[in-house]
Amino acid sequence: MGSYILKRLAAAIPVLIGVSVLVFFIMAMIPGDPALAILGAYATPENVAKLNADLGLDKPLVQRYFIWLGNMLTGDFGRSFSQNKPVIDEVMGRFGNTLILAGVAFVLCSILGILAGVVSAARQYGLADKAITFIVLIGISIPSFFLGMILIILFALKLRMFPVSGMYLIYGGGGLGDLLNHLVLPASALAVVATGVIARLSRSAMLEVLRQDYIRTARAKGVGERRVIMGHALKAAMVSIIPVLGIQAGFVVSGAVYIEMVFDWPGIGQMLVTAISQRDVLLVQGGVVVVAACYVLFNIVVDVAQAMLDPRIKT
Amino acid sequence: MTLFNWTRRAVIAAGAALALAPLAASAQTPEGVLIVGQVAEPKSLDPAAVTAVNDFRILVNLYEGLTRYKPGTLEVAPGLAESWEVSEDGTEYTFKLRSGVTFHDGTPFNAEAVKFNFDRMLKEDHPFHNTGPFPLAFFFSSVEETTAVDDTTVKFKLSAPYAPFLSNLAYPTGLMVSPAAVEAGGADFGRAPVGTGPFKFVEWRANEAVVIDKYEDYWGEPAGAQAVVFRPIEDANTRVAEMIAGGIDMMVEVPPTALSQFQGDEFNVVEQAGPHVWFLILNAKEGPMADKKVRQAVNYAINKEAIVNDVLEGTADVAAGPTPPAFAWAYNDELSPYPYDPEKAKALLAEAGAEGASLTFYVTEGGSGMLDPVAMGTAIQADLAAVGLDVKIETYEWNTFLGNVNPGLEGKADMAEMAWMTNDPDTLPYLALRTDAWPDKGGFNSGYYSNPKVDELLESARTAVDQEERAALYKEMQTIVQEDAPWVFIANWKQNAVTNDRVENFSLEPSFLLQLEKVVKK
Numbered sequence: 001m002g003s004y005i006l007k008r009l010a011a012a013i014p015v016l017i018g019v020s021v022l023v024f025f026i027m028a029m030i031p032g033d034p035a036l037a038i039l040g041a042y043a044t045p046e047n048v049a050k051l052n053a054d055l056g057l058d059k060p061l062v063q064r065y066f067i068w069l070g071n072m073l074t075g076d077f078g079r080s081f082s083q084n085k086p087v088i089d090e091v092m093g094r095f096g097n098t099l100i101l102a103g104v105a106f107v108l109c110s111i112l113g114i115l116a117g118v119v120s121a122a123r124q125y126g127l128a129d130k131a132i133t134f135i136v137l138i139g140i141s142i143p144s145f146f147l148g149m150i151l152i153i154l155f156a157l158k159l160r161m162f163p164v165s166g167m168y169l170i171y172g173g174g175g176l177g178d179l180l181n182h183l184v185l186p187a188s189a190l191a192v193v194a195t196g197v198i199a200r201l202s203r204s205a206m207l208e209v210l211r212q213d214y215i216r217t218a219r220a221k222g223v224g225e226r227r228v229i230m231g232h233a234l235k236a237a238m239v240s241i242i243p244v245l246g247i248q249a250g251f252v253v254s255g256a257v258y259i260e261m262v263f264d265w266p267g268i269g270q271m272l273v274t275a276i277s278q279r280d281v282l283l284v285q286g287g288v289v290v291v292a293a294c295y296v297l298f299n300i301v302v303d304v305a306q307a308m309l310d311p312r313i314k315t
Numbered sequence: 316m317t318l319f320n321w322t323r324r325a326v327i328a329a330g331a332a333l334a335l336a337p338l339a340a341s342a343q344t345p346e347g348v349l350i351v352g353q354v355a356e357p358k359s360l361d362p363a364a365v366t367a368v369n370d371f372r373i374l375v376n377l378y379e380g381l382t383r384y385k386p387g388t389l390e391v392a393p394g395l396a397e398s399w400e401v402s403e404d405g406t407e408y409t410f411k412l413r414s415g416v417t418f419h420d421g422t423p424f425n426a427e428a429v430k431f432n433f434d435r436m437l438k439e440d441h442p443f444h445n446t447g448p449f450p451l452a453f454f455f456s457s458v459e460e461t462t463a464v465d466d467t468t469v470k471f472k473l474s475a476p477y478a479p480f481l482s483n484l485a486y487p488t489g490l491m492v493s494p495a496a497v498e499a500g501g502a503d504f505g506r507a508p509v510g511t512g513p514f515k516f517v518e519w520r521a522n523e524a525v526v527i528d529k530y531e532d533y534w535g536e537p538a539g540a541q542a543v544v545f546r547p548i549e550d551a552n553t554r555v556a557e558m559i560a561g562g563i564d565m566m567v568e569v570p571p572t573a574l575s576q577f578q579g580d581e582f583n584v585v586e587q588a589g590p591h592v593w594f595l596i597l598n599a600k601e602g603p604m605a606d607k608k609v610r611q612a613v614n615y616a617i618n619k620e621a622i623v624n625d626v627l628e629g630t631a632d633v634a635a636g637p638t639p640p641a642f643a644w645a646y647n648d649e650l651s652p653y654p655y656d657p658e659k660a661k662a663l664l665a666e667a668g669a670e671g672a673s674l675t676f677y678v679t680e681g682g683s684g685m686l687d688p689v690a691m692g693t694a695i696q697a698d699l700a701a702v703g704l705d706v707k708i709e710t711y712e713w714n715t716f717l718g719n720v721n722p723g724l725e726g727k728a729d730m731a732e733m734a735w736m737t738n739d740p741d742t743l744p745y746l747a748l749r750t751d752a753w754p755d756k757g758g759f760n761s762g763y764y765s766n767p768k769v770d771e772l773l774e775s776a777r778t779a780v781d782q783e784e785r786a787a788l789y790k791e792m793q794t795i796v797q798e799d800a801p802w803v804f805i806a807n808w809k810q811n812a813v814t815n816d817r818v819e820n821f822s823l824e825p826s827f828l829l830q831l832e833k834v835v836k837k
Contacts, residue, residue, distance in 0.1 A: 032714040036721075039450040040366035041683060041735070044757045045722050051448055083521065084359050084505050093521060152556050164556045170524050170546050170563075171348050264548050264557075266522040274356065274549065279714050 005304055012296045019292040020072075020285075024065050027281050037279040038081055055081075068285065077289075078282035082275060087286035091268065095290055097167060098260070098267035102253045104183050105190035109252065110245055113195040114234075117202020117241075121210060122229050132199065140196035144255055148189035148262040155185055165264035186263040190255055194248040201244045205237040212236075239310045246302030250295055344564055347541035349818065349836045351829075352554045352566035356522050356547040359505030362490035363436045363449045367683060368736065371487040372567065372829035373525055373545050378490035378510030381410055381429065382481050384826045389590065389642060389738065391481045395424060395491060395511065396469075405476030405780040412467040416534045418493035419515040426463030431494040433461040433471075443497050446504055451488040455480075476778040478785055479739035486738045487828070513538040513832040522547060539820060539835040558582075558813060564836060565814045565821070567829065571628035571687075577813045587823035588809045590641040591684055592634055592743065593734040595695070595803035598724040600763035603674065608667040610800035613730075614653040616660035616702040617695055623806050626690045631806040636793040637748065638740055639807045641825045644782060645740035647790035650797055652804065660702045673705045677720060677731035682713035684734035686808060692732060695803075723754035723761050730803075731761065736827055740789050741777050748796060749773055764801030 035051035036043050052058050056067070071078065077087035116136065120129045156164040162185050163169070168178050209215065210233050218228050257269030264270070268287055275283040344350050357370040362378055365371070383394035396410035416424040434441045436449045437458060457477040462470045473480065483489055496509035508516050513535065514527040525545040529538045546563060548554040555573045558566045569577070569584070577584050597604040597613070604610055619633040635652040638645060664670050678692035679685055689710065696706045709728070711719060720731045735743045745752070750765040752758025769792055776788035797804070812829075814821055817837040824830055 031718070032712060033718050036718050037714045038448065041717060042366060042450055042453075042759075043717065043721060044759075045754065046757050047448075047450070048718075054448075082358055083356075084502070090521065149552070152553075156560055157556060160560070164560045164562055165548065165553050166546075166562070167523065170350055171345055171526075171542070171544050261550055262553060264550065264553050270522065270549075277712070277714075 001304075001307070004307060005300070008300045008303055012300065015296055016289070016293060020069060020289055021065070023285050023288040023292075024068065025061070027284055028061055028064075030276075030279075032279045034081065034279045034281050068282075072286075072289070077286040080275070080280055080283040080286075082278045082280040082283065087282050090271065090283060091286050091290050094266060094268040094271045094287075095294070097265065098253065098256050098269060100179070101183065101186055101190065101259070101265055101267055102249075102256050104187040105194070105256075106245075106249050106252050108187055109191040109194035109198055109248065112191070113198025113248075114202045114241060116195070116199035118206055118229060118234060120199065120203040121206030121233075122225075124207065129203075136196040136199045139192045140200075142192065143258075144189050144193055145258040145262050147192055148186065148259055151185045151189055152262070165262075167266055186259050186265055189262070190252060190259045193255065194252050197251075198241070198244060198248055202237065202241050205240040206233055208240075209233045209236045239306065242306050242309065243302060246298060249298050249302075253291070253295070343561055344817075344836075347836055348544060349540045349542070349565065349831065349834060350544045350546060350563045351831075352557055352563040353545050353547045354551075354554075354568050355549055357519075357525060357545075360508035360516070360519070360525070361446070361505035362487045362492065362510075363432075363452070364447060364505055365487070366450050368827050371827070373527070374487050374490060374508075374510075375512070375828045376514045376543065376831050377508055377512045377516055377527060378487075378492065379512050380484050380486075380489040380491060381412075382485040382489075384485050384824065384828070386830070387822070387824065389482070389825050391485055394485065399481070401780060405478075405778065406473045408471045408473070408480060409464070410469050410471075412469060413534065414467050416511050417532070418496070418509050418511050419530055420493050420496055420509045422493045422495040422509075424491065424511050425466045426469040427466075428491060428494050429469045430461045430463045431497075432491050433458060435497065436488075443501070446497060446502050449488075451486075454483040454486060454488050476780060478777050478779055479741045482739040485826075514543060517542070536832075538832045540831065543831055558815075561815065564818050565812060567810075567812045569811050569813050571630045574628065574630070574811070574813075581816055583814050583816070583818070583821075584811060585814065585821065585823050586630075586809045586811045587825060588632065588639075588641050588807060589736065589823075589825045589827045590639045590738065590740075591734065591736045591808040591810075591827075592637065592639050592804070593631070593684070593686060593691075593732075593806040593808065594634065594637070595805065596720070596724065596731045596733050596762040597801055597803065598729045598762050599765075599801055600725055602729050603667070603669040603672040604729050604762075606667045606669065607799060608663045609669045609672070610803075611653075612660040612663035612667070612669075612702070613699060613704070614800050614803050615656045615663065616704070617698045617803055617805070618655040619652060619805055620655060622691055622694050626687055626694055627806065627808075630811060631686065631808045634804040634807045636797040636804055637744055637802065638789060638793050641807070642740040642789075645786050645789040647793040649790075650793055653797075653800075657698075657702050664702060664704070669704075671703050671705065673707065674699070674729040675727070676706050676708050677716065677724075677728045678708050678710045679713050679716040679732055680710060682716065682734075684736050684808065685713070685732065686734070686806070688732050691805070695805075720761050721754065721759060723763065725763065733761075734808075738826060740785075741773070744769075744789075744792060744796070745773050745777060748801065762801055764799065766795060766799055769795055769799075 035048045039047055080087050080090055083090050116132045120132045123129045152164055155161045163182050167182050168174050218232055260267045260270040272287050355369050357373055359365050362374045380394050381396040382391045385392040395413055397413050399410045401408055435443045436452045457473045458471055459474045460472040464470050493509035497504045500507050513533045515530040517526040517528050519525045528542045551570045554566050557563045597610050599605055623631045623633055633652045635650040640646045679688045692708055696708055699706045737743050747759040748764055749770050752760040753763055754761055772788045772792040776785045779785045812823055819835045820833045
């Protein structure tokens with residue numbers, strides 16, 4: 001298992017280098033000038049050229065890439081001009097907030113999705129199955145940002161049950177209770193689509209397992225239905241459900257971008273949107289590299305978990 | 316069955332949790348603490364380093380300048396300087412500073428501090444010049460030397476008479492920062508600001524809030540609120556929702572379509588016209604717009620009333636010329652806007668032989684002071700189509716747009732949207748209408764307008780020290796520019812804000828600055 005993990009980690013390095021090349025050159029291709037963004041509407045072409053030289057943006061592109069990559073390897077991601085602070089501080093702070101939101105949403109969608117899938121499969125073609133299938137279909141079809149707005153109108157403005165936006169009460173807030181209160185709506189909006197996907201795939205994975213002979217054997221031997229389903233069948237189905245969870249974890253993190261905008265959640269998605277519009281090149285590059293690294297790590301964790309559950313996977 | 320029961324129990328538990336949740340719902344904002352919904356995160360809180368109104372709204376409560384705008388006007392009044400004298404030739408300004416004022420960090424405010432501020436911004440060899448860039452330093456480019464005569468006297472030597480000087484000192488770029496804090500913070504000063512204002516900086520939580528507290532040792536009348544929290548909420552709908560839910564006490568830049576939600580006793584909507592002009596730059600160098608008749612024709616062809624009333628829902632007035640009416644003393648109120656007259660437009664186009672001309676029109680997606688640029692652009696395109704002009708819109712993101720427009724429209728476009736908010740009637744025409752302000756000479760005259768008479772009037776107005784004389788020159792300039800039509804004059808924005816009923820003593824300033832020292836929060 002150890003060598004398998006090492007192998008997977010080594011395979012991640014070219015992926016990350018590829019990501020750094022892509023994000024660097026795409027940012028370079030996007031029209032608009034960081035110097036203009038700093039200087040604002042009063043920027044004369046002369047001042048723009050001078051500031052670009054000060055920022056080192058007048059050097060050849062390839063040279064700039066290697067300078068950036070080299071600095072990054074020593075932990076120096078540069079300085080964000082729009083935030084006027086080191087990129088790494090801003091990115092890590094924001095990423096932490098995104099992980100809180102995405103983490104809660106992920107736990108929510110995993111539990112609800114698997115549960116819904118199991119109930120659906122256990123009562124195939126029954127009322128519960130039909131109801132769940134219907135709800136799941138709606139959940140998958142509603143864009144999460146739109147659902148977010150509906151949740152705000154309903155639960156924050158009409159019923160006044162939860163705050164509209166933000167992460168903590170803006171004055172005198174803080175603490176876990178305050179955080180959870182602010183998490184309910186954005187995490188729910190973020191979880192809905194993934195819940196639907198997980199529910200559908202869990203249902204079919206469960207149905208496949210339930211058709212197996214050993215389940216029939218277990219039932220014939222008088223094992224209780226609950227144990228058959230939760231013990232035998234679910235454990236076997238998890239082998240096909242876990243990779244889905246891994247993919248959904250990635251979707252939840254990327255879906256957080258919209259949700260963070262709607263709920264004004266101070267996460268990395270919101271940071272990236274603002275940074276792109278401000279042409280804060282270093283902040284965008286740093287943010288994307290960190291998110292990509294995390295994505296790659298997710299996949300490794302999923303692969304390892306799958307390998308541990310299923311001995312047929314060659315380690 | 317057990318599985319079903321288990322699920323049912325979970326559903327009941329979830330329902331109970333939801334029912335209990337109102338207990339934990341957001342509380343009302345605390346007494347004495349004013350929470351302001353801002354449109355974006357500030358870039359920096361160093362007044363010399365920023366250009367956005369969004370940042371200025373915070374800065375003017377932390378810092379003060381030598382002069383300030385008299386409340387409710389754009390007239391200059393004493394600030395940290397009690398009085399001043401101007402030499403007869405208009406090139407020497409001597410300020411008597413208020414004594415006994417200290418910065419929030421205890422550093423005394425004196426002539427040396429003033430000198431430090433201007434040298435940092437203007438002298439490339441100053442040890443703290445690298446804490447910039449200072450994009451608006453050109454407001455003070457005529458300052459040749461700053462001298463600390465004694466502790467409370469400071470003298471500015473200008474290279475030439477420069478009438479907007481006192482007004483520029485009141486602009487955020489001229490606000491005084493603590494030299495000791497700049498020395499200690501270096502490039503990080505903008506995140507730990509220290510001024511002399513009625514509020515002092517407490518903390519800046521990235522993308523969550525900037526918190527400022529009442530400064531107990533303030534030299535003037537103490538602030539009415541204990542604290543102010545500026546909260547960036549970029550999405551306008553979320554800002555509106557927070558306002559309705561009571562999460563913020565005040566929001567600025569209310570989207571026109573949301574204004575109707577704030578009718579009733581619970582809220583106050585405040586409006587104030589300011590020095591803002593929204594216009595179209597016309598390419599007077601080449602193509603159909605090189606002909607004055609065509610430029611006048613487009614001014615007649617565009618239904619500006621419809622734009623301000625329907626697109627902007629009454630949040631702006633129709634503009635008559637290049638100078639906004641907010642500059643009351645310099646505004647020529649004899650000018651009336653070009654009326655909406657498509658027939659006259661068609662006749663002028665026929666005279667110029669430009670019927671059916673194809674035009675390229677640069678439109679931006681957003682940007683400072685641009686209001687609703689895409690909707691306005693398409694309304695303009697439709698009006699021009701009605702008089703037979705074939706207008707092709709090219710839309711750009713704001714920074715890209717500026718990168719295209721500021722270097723000049725030549726070879727690229729016939730017209731482009733633009734908006735300016737300024738503090739002095741000199742700034743916009745001087746930077747955007749003179750022959751010497753063509754882009755290749757470092758100015759913002761992107762449409763290459765040139766009229767020697769206008770050049771002469773603007774140069775004289777800037778060096779005239781007498782305000783009445785300046786006013787006469789500006790008024791004459793406006794008449795000529797309106798006739799020449801280098802721009803299409805569209806709208807003057809009325810800024811707005813909404814407060815809840817717990818906020819008292821609040822008004823908006825024509826300067827677009829958000830002065831909060833008198834505001835009381837119940």
